[in-house]
Amino acid sequence: MKRNMKKICILIFSFTLCGQLLYAQTYEEMVKKSYEYSDISDWPAAEECLKAAMRLEPANRLNFALLTNLGTIQRRQGKLENALISYSAALAQRPQDELILLNRAELYTEMDETEKAIYDYNTLIVNYPTHEQAHYNRGLLYIKTGEYLLAQTDFEFIIETYKDTFLGRFGYAILEKARGDYNESETVFNYLADKYPDNMRILEERAELYFLTKRNGRAMSDLNKVFAATTEPSAELYMLRGRVKLAQFEKEPAAVDFKRARDLGYDKETVDRLLKESF
Numbered sequence: 516m517k518r519n520m521k522k523i524c525i526l527i528f529s530f531t532l533c534g535q536l537l538y539a540q541t542y543e544e545m546v547k548k549s550y551e552y553s554d555i556s557d558w559p560a561a562e563e564c565l566k567a568a569m570r571l572e573p574a575n576r577l578n579f580a581l582l583t584n585l586g587t588i589q590r591r592q593g594k595l596e597n598a599l600i601s602y603s604a605a606l607a608q609r610p611q612d613e614l615i616l617l618n619r620a621e622l623y624t625e626m627d628e629t630e631k632a633i634y635d636y637n638t639l640i641v642n643y644p645t646h647e648q649a650h651y652n653r654g655l656l657y658i659k660t661g662e663y664l665l666a667q668t669d670f671e672f673i674i675e676t677y678k679d680t681f682l683g684r685f686g687y688a689i690l691e692k693a694r695g696d697y698n699e700s701e702t703v704f705n706y707l708a709d710k711y712p713d714n715m716r717i718l719e720e721r722a723e724l725y726f727l728t729k730r731n732g733r734a735m736s737d738l739n740k741v742f743a744a745t746t747e748p749s750a751e752l753y754m755l756r757g758r759v760k761l762a763q764f765e766k767e768p769a770a771v772d773f774k775r776a777r778d779l780g781y782d783k784e785t786v787d788r789l790l791k792e793s794f
Contacts, residue, residue, distance in 0.1 A: 542572045546581065549588075558592050579608040583615050586622070595626050611642045617649065629656055647673055651682040658693050666690050681711065685720075692724050700724055715741045719752060726759050734759045750779035757789065766793045 540548075545568035552561035565585045569578050586601035602619040609615060620635035636653040639646055654669035667690060673683030688703035704721040711717060718737040725734035738756050742748055757772030770793040777786040 540567070540571075542568050542575060545571065549581075549584065553584075553588065558588050562588050562592070579605045579612070579615070582608075583612075583618060586618060590622060590625070595622065598622055599626070611638075613639065613643055613646070616642075620649075620652065624652070624656065629660060632656055645676050647677055647680065647682055651686050654686045655689070658690055663690060663694055681707070681714075685717065689720060692720070692727070697724060697728050713744075715744050719755070722759070723755055726755065726762070729762075731759050731762050735763070750776040750781040753779065754781055754786075754789075761789065761793060769793050 545564045549561045549564035549568070552558075552564060562585060565581050565588070569575070569581055572578075575581075582601045582605035586598040586605065589595075589598035589601060599619070599622060602615060602622060605615045606612065606619065616635050616639040620632045620639065623629075623632035623635060633653060633656050636649045636656070639649040640653070643649065650669040650673050654666040654673075657663070657666035657669065666686070670683050670686040670690060673680050674687070677683060684703055684707060688700050688707065691697075691700035691703070701721070701724055704717060704724060707714070707717045708721065718741050722734040722737035722741070725731070725737065735756075738752075738759065741752065742756070745752070753772045753776035757769045757776065760766075760769035760772060770790055773786050773789050773793065777783060
């Protein structure tokens with residue numbers, strides 16, 4: 516009995532000591548630990564360290580940066596609503612901060628909150644008129660909403676401001692594809708593919724263009740290069756390859772791609788409709 520009591524006392528002492536050591540961590544030490552956990556992609560631990568640091572010093576003037584990092588870490592875990600709270604809290608402290616506005620706009624886009632994303636990009640551009648990424652991202656959203664002239668204005672502004680821009684030309688090629696000017700779109704994609712041969716986004720977009728113009732052999736050639744170079748293909752990429760295969764009457768391989776796209780979160784109704792066409 517005495518021996519058991521001794522073990523219990525040792526355990527209680529150990530837990531108390533651990534708690535004291537954790538409590539003894541300073542603000543700076545907890546922030547440093549969050550970086551260390553982020554370096555090894557231990558996002559839950561990194562998240563807890565940032566929260567602990569802010570609990571230690573809730574009035575620290577640098578907490579806007581910690582809230583920004585916290586939002587990004589939460590995004591990586593798929594905690595989009597929590598990330599939105601973190602970014603918004605950071606913006607409450609620094610309402611014109613370039614990085615926070617960009618992060619929240621990208622998050623809104625990820626959440627399919629297009630109007631809110633455009634609002635943040637508008638705010639960003641008012642404060643940083645030549646912000647290339649903001650103009651490009653807003654242009655893509657205008658394509659999504661069918662406001663092609665506004666998208667064109669953004670891409671033309673980038674091209675005029677940054678003579679050697681990739682983003683401006685790439686966005687313009689996507690815009691022309693959306694408007695149905697396939698010849699112009701292809702000309703720009705070909706130029707970019709020659710200049711940036713390792714950029715798989717160009718080949719992915721050009722593959723869709725080839726598919727739309729019923730040149731499925733060329734589309735598959737581009738897609739084969741993209742899949743060979745991509746470790747984690749997206750749902751959209753599997754859907755595109757499935758559509759090309761289906762157009763080539765390769766129904767079973769197409770169905771495999773459609774199912775993989777569905778597993779990765781692609782719209783179930785769209786996938787199911789295409790699967791019916793595969794059998």
